[in-house]
Amino acid sequence: MGHHTFDASRADKLEKAGRRYRFVSAEELLWALDVSPDDAVADLGSGTGFFTDDVALHAGGVHAVDVQEEMHEYYREKGVPENVDLVTSDVSDLPFDDDALDAAFSTMTYHEFASDDALAAVRRVLTPGGRLVVVDWAATGAGENGPPVDERYGADEAAAALREAGFTVEHEAVRPETFLLIATLE
Template identity: 80%
Template structure:
């Protein structure tokens, strides 16, 4: 499996709602993460902040985590909501205290960071009972939208990795191009 990052020079492609919401709507994301107004949430692999913007009005504090400063530059130009703090970091080395987060989301980025180290780090920064939502490109997909098939994971593979890292997987849905996992930190 390849671990790559999205080419920041093509960031504007990530701002196309007609394509993005086809695979994950705001409503589905908000349902899955089930935020309270005072929750602290991290968007892991936030990119241009497309889904971060959907989370911000429904949470207390939001960390937009991306390994590429160029993505944060794009987000700054677009306009970052007041509740959002930009964090330039890889997922396997988050600069957050233990148990800081009530929730974390990964929207179409799991394939970019999937590793035991990254999952252990997410588990570390989530409070007990904290929710992790993963929506990513499915290995069974066509490979037309999203990354090449060889860089994708099957939902059951990702769910098994989450369980091995201390998560209880509560919901698993597989669609034609994507999968959705909802898990809580044990």
Template identity: 60%
Template sequence: MGFHTFDPEKAAKLEDTGRYRYVSREELLSYLDLADGETVADLGSGTGFYTDDVASFGEGIGVSVYAVDVQDAMHEEYRAKGVPENVSLVTADVGDLPFDENELDAAFSTMTFHEFADEDALAEVARVLRPGGRLVVADWSGAGRGEDGPSVDERYDLEAATELVESAGFEVRYGKERAETFVFVARR
């Protein structure tokens, strides 16, 4: 599967609240199940659309959030919008994260898993998540019709995504194939 990045010139599309049609703030937060003082990373954060939701919720309970994106241009867009105090911007590839082993309590990816999913990147996510740490993914499904998002041939379906994360040492605790997307919650 070929990897790509999101065109920064289309960054405004990442702020469209229509994205909640595919994964809502409440859904994401319930899967993350954040606790006081935890550290979480948004893998493929883009302009921080979902990062802001997690940061806002976590602000009152001392949650720190890393917004990880391979493109500094996305962080520039995020800075222009305004970055919450409990968010740190990190320009890095998911396959080479600048975090210590077991540093993160949770990580999530919304509609970007297909851009980085391979054995090396998932092994790197496993390295930085503490034992029992959570990985929450919502992404475009290869079983979908392609009504929105990338072309269907650039996507994984739930079964393929589950196989990838389980081969990296995760246990998928919940997974659901949906009309155009899939979601899973895994533990390291």
């Protein structure tokens, strides 16, 4: 299904740490990902690289995947860490080999790419035991931040989609505006 992407002309709004970390902190994301210095990771819907930068400090390499080249242009101007590779692609068509990634994450972008094809692509590129972390706007939220409520998914709905795609949901947390899911592959 999925909905419209974030307007790249407003990319500077994605760099406001106080606002971004209010909904998921770097520490929480890193805890959920549990990456090691050798891990290959993909940020699905990386935008300006705000959270990519946090993960890049702890991973071997990060693929910043975004469907909008304009977001990558913004990231280039900001400065891309050496261990980050910019990949312009839809999540449903990830250009990685099978079992190429140890982990993948999506921060506030699941609602933009959620589909059977996208989850199948993520499953294909993750190694056995690989981890997928999804933090997104909750359908139960008030809608004061993020996309309109009718474009959001519930945590239970997203968890069911992950299970149907072959993931095991290890952790589920629902907050006032967001949810966090940690899923692994057998």
